[in-house]
Amino acid sequence: xxxxxxxxxxxxxxCIALFFVxxxxxxxxxxxxxxxxxxxxxxxxxxxxxxxxxxxESGYRVVYETFDSNEAMMTKIEQGGTSYDIAVPSExxxxxxxxxxxxxxxxxxxxxxxxxVDPYFLDLSFDPKNKYSVPYFWGTVGIVYNPALLDGQTFxxxxxxxxxxxxxxxxxxxxxxxxxGMGLNSLGYSLNSTDENELQEALDKLNKLxxxxxxxxxxxxxxxxxxxxxxxxxxxxxxxxDMMWENEELDFSIPQEGSNLWFDNMVIPKxxxxxEGAHAFINFMLGAEVAAQNADYVGYSTPNxxxxxxxxxxxxxDERFYPSEELRDNLxxxxxxxxxxxxxxxxxxLEFKMGMN
Amino acid sequence: MEKTSKFAKIYLALVxxxxxxxxxxxxxxxxxxxGTMNSFDTFTWEHYAAVFSDTxxxxxxxxxxIVALLSALIATIVGVFGxxxxxxxxxxxxxxxxxxxxxxxIVSPDVVIGASFLILFTMIGVKLxxxxxLISHIAFSIPIVVLMVLPKLQEMNSSLIDAAAxxxxxxxxxxxxxxxxxxxxxxxxxxxxxxxxxxxxxxxTFFVTGNGFTTLSVEIYSMARAGITLTINALTGIIFxxxxxxxxxxxxxxxxxxxxxxxxxxx
Numbered sequence: 001x002x003x004x005x006x007x008x009x010x011x012x013x014x015c016i017a018l019f020f021v022x023x024x025x026x027x028x029x030x031x032x033x034x035x036x037x038x039x040x041x042x043x044x045x046x047x048x049x050x051x052x053x054x055x056x057e058s059g060y061r062v063v064y065e066t067f068d069s070n071e072a073m074m075t076k077i078e079q080g081g082t083s084y085d086i087a088v089p090s091e092x093x094x095x096x097x098x099x100x101x102x103x104x105x106x107x108x109x110x111x112x113x114x115x116x117v118d119p120y121f122l123d124l125s126f127d128p129k130n131k132y133s134v135p136y137f138w139g140t141v142g143i144v145y146n147p148a149l150l151d152g153q154t155f156x157x158x159x160x161x162x163x164x165x166x167x168x169x170x171x172x173x174x175x176x177x178x179x180x181g182m183g184l185n186s187l188g189y190s191l192n193s194t195d196e197n198e199l200q201e202a203l204d205k206l207n208k209l210x211x212x213x214x215x216x217x218x219x220x221x222x223x224x225x226x227x228x229x230x231x232x233x234x235x236x237x238x239x240x241x242d243m244m245w246e247n248e249e250l251d252f253s254i255p256q257e258g259s260n261l262w263f264d265n266m267v268i269p270k271x272x273x274x275x276e277g278a279h280a281f282i283n284f285m286l287g288a289e290v291a292a293q294n295a296d297y298v299g300y301s302t303p304n305x306x307x308x309x310x311x312x313x314x315x316x317x318d319e320r321f322y323p324s325e326e327l328r329d330n331l332x333x334x335x336x337x338x339x340x341x342x343x344x345x346x347x348x349x350l351e352f353k354m355g356m357n
Numbered sequence: 358m359e360k361t362s363k364f365a366k367i368y369l370a371l372v373x374x375x376x377x378x379x380x381x382x383x384x385x386x387x388x389x390x391x392g393t394m395n396s397f398d399t400f401t402w403e404h405y406a407a408v409f410s411d412t413x414x415x416x417x418x419x420x421x422x423i424v425a426l427l428s429a430l431i432a433t434i435v436g437v438f439g440x441x442x443x444x445x446x447x448x449x450x451x452x453x454x455x456x457x458x459x460x461x462x463i464v465s466p467d468v469v470i471g472a473s474f475l476i477l478f479t480m481i482g483v484k485l486x487x488x489x490x491l492i493s494h495i496a497f498s499i500p501i502v503v504l505m506v507l508p509k510l511q512e513m514n515s516s517l518i519d520a521a522a523x524x525x526x527x528x529x530x531x532x533x534x535x536x537x538x539x540x541x542x543x544x545x546x547x548x549x550x551x552x553x554x555x556x557x558x559x560x561x562t563f564f565v566t567g568n569g570f571t572t573l574s575v576e577i578y579s580m581a582r583a584g585i586t587l588t589i590n591a592l593t594g595i596i597f598x599x600x601x602x603x604x605x606x607x608x609x610x611x612x613x614x615x616x617x618x619x620x621x622x623x624x
Binding site: 001003004008011012014015018019021022025026036038042043044048063064065066067068076079080082083084 | 571
């Protein structure tokens with residue numbers, strides 16, 4: 001019995017000690033003030049040094065938490081019981097959150113640094129006048145390929161994917177909007193098309209691609225491309241940057257006919273406890289130097305013009321990740337097509353997948 | 358006979374290699390200066406330094422340990438009394454149904470438990486965070502403790518209790534000086550099982566974390582979205598070594614538990 005009592009006391013003491021260590025770390029890493037700003041972001045999507053810098057400059061304490069999908073994030077916010085002050089959803093998630101009344105409007109007078117953002121990325125269809133969201137990072141959908149495994153093909157055009165020599169070499173992301181969008185784009189149609197004939201034409205075109213497709217997969221695509229198990233993949237620019245960082249052979253291209261342009265944006269959820277701090281954080285992240293440092297760390301494309309001026313010329317002049325205005329004009333943001341139309345896209349994508357066998 | 362034993366040894370070695378190879382492979386690459394898991398360049402400690410310089414990660418690690426220790430402790434206390442209650446229950450059918458209810462909780466999927474807790478907590482207005490994680494960990498650990506302690510109790514000869522009562526022991530004496538010393542090994546096993554269940558739980562925790570409180574498994578899951586960095590490998594290495602030390606510690610505890618019962622009682 002003595003031994004058990006001793007063990008119980010020891011465990012409680014260890015817990016108390018750990019609790020104090022944690023408290024000490026908490027205070028030394030941030031500020032002693034109780035005004036916390038709770039940030040809910042994608043994993044590995046910010047330079048942690050910037051959080052410390054924000055704490056020092058603003059006096060707020062940062063509580064940082066990460067999520068792995070828009071859906072998980074929305075569920076946590078919708079369920080209540082949380083008080084995130086900042087979240088970073090993708091554009092289609094913002095539309096859903098708006099519809100479900102999960103967001104607070106942003107007071108632009110508290111965000112003077114908004115002027116640093118390229119007007120091109122403001123006032124977009126998913127959030128007119130940026131009432132609820134401010135751009136954080138952006139990117140595109142394109143083709144990543146391995147010249148070492150190819151005979152000199154390049155991918156300035158979607159048409160190149162249909163080349164007979166690519167038999168069983170192409171990986172596609174498992175997303176109906178991405179794949180059907182590629183079909184539509186290759187025919188010169190809008191990737192938000194709701195025209196039945198255009199969509200049917202896109203499907204017919206995609207079905208002809210079937211012999212070239214090796215697999216339709218998710219995040220595993222990175223490892224497969226890095227390990228040179230396939231020559232070509234349809235993927236997002238950020239993921240492509242990751243792959244290219246791991247395997248220098250790889251190259252990335254956005255076809256000229258057009259492609260998708262996506263955004264991750266900062267928003268203030270309805271459940272926020274520190275709206276003032278949230279505005280301060282958004283304004284801080286839009287600061288030129290901060291945004292530049294963050295873009296360097298994360299590796300995605302920043303919408304912040306003032307930051308681009310401060311960044312390495314070699315990175316920002318890279319048309320693959322910072323496409324010129326001219327090329328960008330061909331890019332389209334996904335519109336919210338509504339549940340019914342999304343169902344049509346999913347149906348077509350399923351038909352395409354079934355045709356694979 | 359000798360031939361079979363040789364074959365058995367090879368088979369055993371093979372099983373252990375398959376079980377441990379992935380973990381050791383992961384740990385090996387935590388020393389890779391190359392930054393990826395594709396090829397091993399040179400030896401470096403830099404990823405371990407990265408783990409220790411990341412205060413947030415350390416705080417999450419400490420949170421995870423606090424939750425594990427506290428939940429295992431509370432679950433052990435509740436579980437031991439639960440097991441005592443079940444064993445001394447006179448009504449046989451009631452005892453069996455309670456035992457079955459206990460087992461249902463062990464076999465039901467974590468996702469179901471996690472989702473139900475999330476709904477419960479939001480319904481009664483518990484703020485997601487430390488408390489919600491701790492409560493849910495205690496809840497899913499209790500059935501395990503009960504199951505670990507029960508066999509020890511059943512093994513105990515009931516005449517021991519009668520003898521103690523005859524010799525004038527009060528009910529409290531019987532509990533603290535006869536029963537608990539006898540089932541002590543079971544209690545420790547239960548505690549360590551609860552500890553490991555809490556440490557490695559992902560599914561339940563995933564549902565009930567919030568407001569900046571995370572445990573290691575949930576955090577690693579989020580980190581992995583941006584590709585597995587070698588920091589995760591280093592962290593895995595540290596956890597593996599700590600677990601190994603725990604197992605060794607447990608081994609010594611259980612060795613002591615193997616002493617003849619008579620000696621144990623007198624303590």
